[in-house]
Amino acid sequence: MILARADQVTRRFGDVLALDHVDLDVSSGELVGLLGPNGAGKSTLLSLLVGIRRPTSGRVELFGGDPREPARRQRIGVTPQETGLPPTLRVGEVVDFVSAHYPDPVPRAELLDRFGLADLAKRQTGGMSGGQKRRLAVALAFVGRPQLVFLDEPTTGLDVEARHALWDGIRSFHAEGGTVLLTSHYLEEIEALAQRVVVIGQGRVLADDTVEAIRGVVGARRVSLDTTDVLPRLAGVVGVERADGRTHLLTTDADQLVRELVTAGVDFANLEIRPTSLEEAFLAITGRDERSTTAHDGQPLAA
Numbered sequence: 001m002i003l004a005r006a007d008q009v010t011r012r013f014g015d016v017l018a019l020d021h022v023d024l025d026v027s028s029g030e031l032v033g034l035l036g037p038n039g040a041g042k043s044t045l046l047s048l049l050v051g052i053r054r055p056t057s058g059r060v061e062l063f064g065g066d067p068r069e070p071a072r073r074q075r076i077g078v079t080p081q082e083t084g085l086p087p088t089l090r091v092g093e094v095v096d097f098v099s100a101h102y103p104d105p106v107p108r109a110e111l112l113d114r115f116g117l118a119d120l121a122k123r124q125t126g127g128m129s130g131g132q133k134r135r136l137a138v139a140l141a142f143v144g145r146p147q148l149v150f151l152d153e154p155t156t157g158l159d160v161e162a163r164h165a166l167w168d169g170i171r172s173f174h175a176e177g178g179t180v181l182l183t184s185h186y187l188e189e190i191e192a193l194a195q196r197v198v199v200i201g202q203g204r205v206l207a208d209d210t211v212e213a214i215r216g217v218v219g220a221r222r223v224s225l226d227t228t229d230v231l232p233r234l235a236g237v238v239g240v241e242r243a244d245g246r247t248h249l250l251t252t253d254a255d256q257l258v259r260e261l262v263t264a265g266v267d268f269a270n271l272e273i274r275p276t277s278l279e280e281a282f283l284a285i286t287g288r289d290e291r292s293t294t295a296h297d298g299q300p301l302a303a
């Protein structure tokens with residue numbers, strides 16, 4: 001069953017084309033990651049799906065009808081990118097206030113416990129850290145036992161531990177049958193949570209596939225090292241760059257590359273391995289669209 005749908009949706013803000021003929025279906029039980037750089041159109045798409053804004057053209061549906069109808073919106077939970085909490089209200093009071101809008105809310109203690117906020121129930125929100133406020137803002141999306149939750153960059157500003165705690169909360173909601181659409185700049189976050197990833201750039205859907213499939217395109221690693229040696233032929237290397245005295249190797253198998261460097265006796269220092277950046281991922285994806293799948297230097301990216 002499709003819970004949320006965008007059908008050829010375009011949204012303009014004056015001269016800015018924020019969304020350009022976007023199609024998206026979110027079915028019951030899915031956990032979908034919306035991935036894209038700043039300004040890609042992610043928040044705009046969420047705002048249309050939850051009924052805050054209307055498309056310039058095209059059609060948006062929530063539970064098969066108009067997202068602006070309150071009965072439909074009562075079945076969703078939303079955490080926008082930015083939220084304001086009344087600073088003098090206590091955490092428990094904020095939860096009670098939001099709960100009062102729903103027929104069968106999650107009990108306060110259960111909700112706070114699920115999001116690691118149990119110890120803060122009596123704290124005024126003005127006295128919370130940024131990360132604690134963010135966790136509360138996300139928790140509030142779940143208070144009304146929604147069928148479908150929209151989270152706009154839920155873990156921005158959270159440290160690693162808080163991020164993982166929040167991921168657990170999202171996973172348990174999904175495991176119990178909940179449907180989630182979340183946006184992120186981080187491949188890592190999408191990979192940790194979602195089965196399906198929709199890549200959006202400049203208002204267009206660039207890819208809509210399983211995380212594994214997208215990983216296949218963007219899954220290269222950048223291995224950087226200091227060396228003056230001439231490098232031997234290395235399996236899996238799809239691009240080489242030299243910049244600032246460092247050598248950067250783009251590879252589909254970093255583990256194998258390091259083994260080969262050691263076996264070949266290459267004299268290197270300051271080895272560093274990191275995932276390709278989102279920019280590199282986007283180059284790969286748009287490259288696949290417009291040319292073939294290529295890395296920066298025109299080498300094929302996929303092995």
Ligand SMILES: Nc1ncnc2c1ncn2[C@@H]1O[C@H](COP(=O)(O)OP(=O)(O)OP(=O)(O)O)[C@@H](O)[C@H]1O
Binds near residue numbers: 016
């Ligand atoms: N209310 C508005 N008025 C004018 N332009 C807007 C408005 N909202 C969004 N835009 C523009 O629409 C485009 C898409 O913005 P949007 O916020 O949807 O991107 P995003 O993918 O959510 O970005 P970010 O990752 O930075 O949150 C941007 O160019 C943005 O400047």
